[in-house]
Amino acid sequence: MKERDAAFWKEALNDEMDSIMGNNTWELVDLPPGCKPIKCKFLFKRKRRVDGSIEKHKVRLVAKGFTQKHGIDYFDTYSPVARIATIRLLIAIAAINKLVIHQMDVKTAFLNGELDEEIYMEQPEGFIMPGHENKVCRLRKSLYGLKQAPKQWHQKFDQVVLAFGFKINESDKCAYIKFDGKGNGVIICLYVDDMLIFGTDLEQVQLTKRFLSSQFEMKDMGQADVILGIQIVRDEGSITLTQSHYIEKVLNRFNHLNCAPVSTPLDSSIELVKNTGNPVSQLEYSRLIGCLMYAMTCTRPDIALAIGKLSRFTINPSELHWFAIRRVLKYLKKTINYGLCYSGYPSVLEGFSDASWIVKDQNHASTSGWIFTLAGGAISWASKKQTLMAGSTMESEFIALASASKEAEWLRELLHEIPLWPKPVARSLSIVIVEATLARAYSQMYNGKSGHIGET
Secondary structure, three states: OOOOOOOHHHHHHHHHHHHHHHHHOOOEOOOOOOOOOEEEEEEEEEEOOOOEEEEEEEEEEEEEHHOOOOOOOOOOOOOOOHHHHHHHHHHHHHHHHOOOOEEEEEOOHHHOOOOOOOEEEOOOOOOOOOOOOOHHHHHEEEOOOOOOOOHHHHHHHHHHHHHHHEEEEOOOOOOOEOOOOOOOOOEEEEEOEEEEEEEEOHHHHHHHHHHHHHOOOEEEEOOEEEEEEEEEEHHHEEEHEEOOHHHHHHHHOOOOOOOOOOOOOOOOOOOOOOOOOOOOOHHHHHHHHHHHHHHHHOOEEEEEHHHHHHHHHHHOOOOOHHHHHHHHHHHHHOOOOOOOEEEOOOOOOEEEEEHHHHHHHOOOOOEEEEEEEEOOEEEEEEEOOOOOOOOHHHHHHHHHHHHHHHHHHHHHHHHHOOOOOOOOOOOOOOOEEOOOOOOOOOOOHHHHHHHHHHOO
């Protein structure tokens, strides 16, 4: 309150308390004998736009949920969120079908969940009720910081949208679908309190917005432009996902904004081995890996192999590992504007699988890699070290293929429940593996081992 923007903090503080009191989050009662109230505190944060400018001042009253005891004041703590792959798949479908994409934000999402347990909390600092200083807050609804708050919010949202006629996609419990017999409707994709609304026309989207605003305190953000730090750019029918602002922020944070760019993220001639000496800036290395993993997971499959390898040395990095990870930053500097572009064509889901050659390294494990594309852009990918010890290169290819097949089955089931996707959905998706594997398999069939290959 001594800062220059104290007036903004005070306004945000009052808005938070008005939301809490208007929602009947608690009632003041005497503390029952034998009960110990949990404490709370205020969190102050400046929310910024992708360009770094301040969007607003945000204050949250947070319960100190780490003092809760399992089986007494909380039980289950799960909270599903939409997979990033689901968001990308829906955006690809939006490019194919020219869907309207809007975005909404739930202002006080966790305050909507209704509690099943008896939880007592101390009155917040600065807002102790005069004449009731010795009383505590008996929580009726969930509060940020409580262990069960995310679960209660998700259950509340489920109840509300299902009552309005939406259906849950069983492959991703955070995708809600509502279509009429004429093929008009909307799809809601929920990620905690951020949601994307995909509609066949603007009228369907506006109808959904009005309903949600009547049930929750919502912020209408109009046409979607940023979700989870990912920019959504529409241009002449195509949709592009990019994280250029995020990557620029990472480069600036780790002092590589003015580095010399390179054309590849990994130098294949350098062998990455375990460090037998003391770690070099281990904490900073871990932070950098985490930042790069988020970019890799969201929009940059081109660095998946490099980050997958470098993340294996997070506990004890050496100068060699730092040299390799700096190369990734230099590559991102050169490709900062790269993104995933969904042009809408081809409207076919394709999958590609591959595996590295068997090499005599320290663990003798190959690396599996697969990627699925739709509407001209990647929607799902992975690069992982295999957990099984393959006896040959061909066997490692089949291990990678098995892993890709699991993702293919999940994508098939996800698409099956989306009315916009043509039916029937093929039972098996086309997965292309390297010709060497097929050639080896055929050669074994011709050598009298067709029974074994057929069983495989």
